[in-house]
Amino acid sequence: MTLEDALSVVDKEGIALVDALRRTLDAQPGLPRRRSGFPVAAYLEAHIEQGPVLEAAGVTLGAVTGVQGSRWFAVEVRGEEAHAGTTPRSSRRDAMVAAVRIVNALYDATTDADDLLRFTVGRFEVEPGSPNTVPGRVFFTIDLRHPEEKVLETVTARIHEACERHRGPCLVHITMTSRVSPVRFDPELVEMVVGSAGRLGLSCRRMQSGAGHDAMLMAGLCPTAMIFVPCERGISHNEAEQAKPDDLAAGARVLAGCLVRLAGC
C-alpha cells in the first residue's frame, strides 16, 4: 500500500485518515512527527495480553515470540432491492442471502484443530435495512490472523472461492484493505525474558501476540521482544479491562531485570 493510498482511506463517517491525523497533530503540537535520530540497542515492551490464554492457563508471564500476521478484507455484495411480500424467491437477487451463505461457508472453512486461526466478521451492514425490503446491498469486513504467512495465503484463496461459489445471482467485490506480515521477535531477547522470569520464580510461557503492538514496527530497527501479563477474561479496549496488581508488578519486575541486563549493569 502506498503512503498516499493509506492517507486517503476514509472511515464510515467519510473522514479521511490524513484529515484525522492533521486534526490530532494540530491539537497537540508537542507530538513527535518523525523517528528519533539516535540508534536503539533493543526494544522491550510490557503489556497486558489482551487475550484469555495466560489467565486460562494460570501462568503469570508471556515471553512473546512474535506477532501473528493479519489481513483485512472489505467485501461488497450487490443484489437488487425488492418487495418482501410480492417477490418470489426464484425472482430475487437477495444480497443478504448471498452474504450469509458466504460468511457461513467461511466460518466452516476457518475452523482449525489447533485454534490458532482468527477469523472475524465485525462489521456487516445491510441496505436499505428495512424489514420488508429484500436487501440490495451488503457490506462486510473480514479480520483474518495467523502466525504463518502461508496459512493467511490459503485462507485468502478460500475467501475468494467462497464468494464465487455462494454469491448466487449477486455480484461480489473483495478488496484487501490491510496486510501485515507475521513478525518474529529476537530469540535472544525472548530467552532473556524467560530467564529473568525464572530467576524471579515466576511462571512463564513462550507465546504469540494476537494483537498488534508498537513492538512490531521496532522489530525492523533493533532486537525486540515483549512481556505479557494476564488480564481478566481477555477483555481490552473496553471499560471492563482489568489486570491484577500482582501480575502487573511481576511484568514490571521482569522488564526491569531485562533492562538492567541490556544496560550491561
Place this chain on the structure above:
Amino acid sequence: MTLEDALSVVDKEGIALVDALRRTLDAQPGLPRRRSGFPVAAYLEAHIEQGPVLEAAGVTLGAVTGVQGSRWFAVEVRGEEAHAGTTPRSSRRDAMVAAVRIVNALYDATTDADDLLRFTVGRFEVEPGSPNTVPGRVFFTIDLRHPEEKVLETVTARIHEACERHRGPCLVHITMTSRVSPVRFDPELVEMVVGSAGRLGLSCRRMQSGAGHDAMLMAGLCPTAMIFVPCERGISHNEAEQAKPDDLAAGARVLAGCLVRLAGC
C-alpha cells in the same frame, strides 16, 4: 396486539407510533379520523401488482383472490465483545457467528417447492460494528408470508428451533412484532373481475396478493376484491416503479365495468 401496545411501538430512531400519528394528523387537519358512518355495498381496489408474476407470465390482469398472511419477528442475539486478534475461537461468544448460523439454517428451512413462502431478513445490525472486534450483539428482523395460516405456524416453530439449535454460547430472544392472518376476498366479486376482463378481451389470472392493501381491512366490512396490473420487474415503493399506460388503462376499464355492474346500471 392491543391498541395501546400498537401505539407505543417505537421505530429505530426511538419515535413512538402514537407521536408520529399525532404529528401527521396535526399537520393535515383535514384528514378523516374515524370510519365513515354510511354502509358500504362493496369495495374494489385497483393496484399495480408490486411483484413480478403478471409481467413474467405476460398476463394483463390479476383477479386477486386474497392477501397472504404475514408474521414479523425481531430477533436479538447476545454474545460478548472480544478482541479479534487475541481471542481464540473456543473462547468466543461471537453474536455474529450465532446470527449467521441461525439465518443460514432458516434460508434452508424456508425453501418450498411451489415458491409461495416469502422469507426475508431485511434489517440486520451488528454491534459494535468494528472490523477488529468480535460482535457482542446482533439484531435482525424476519418478514414471513404465506397464504396458509398453518404454514405460518409451522415456520414460526422452525424459527424457534433454529435459534435454539444454532445459538452456540450466545443468548437469543425472539419477539413476534406483527401478525396478520391471511385474508380471502369475496368469491362473487373476484368472478365479476374475471368476467369483466373476459368481456373486454383481456387476459386475466386469479392470484394472491403478496403485499398488504387497504382492501384487507375493508374485507371485514363488505364484499371486497382487487384488480392487479403488471409493473416493471415487480419494483415498487421505489423511484424506478413503472407500469405501462395500456395496462393501467386495462385495469381502469375492468374497474369501471365492475362498478357499473355493482351499481346495478
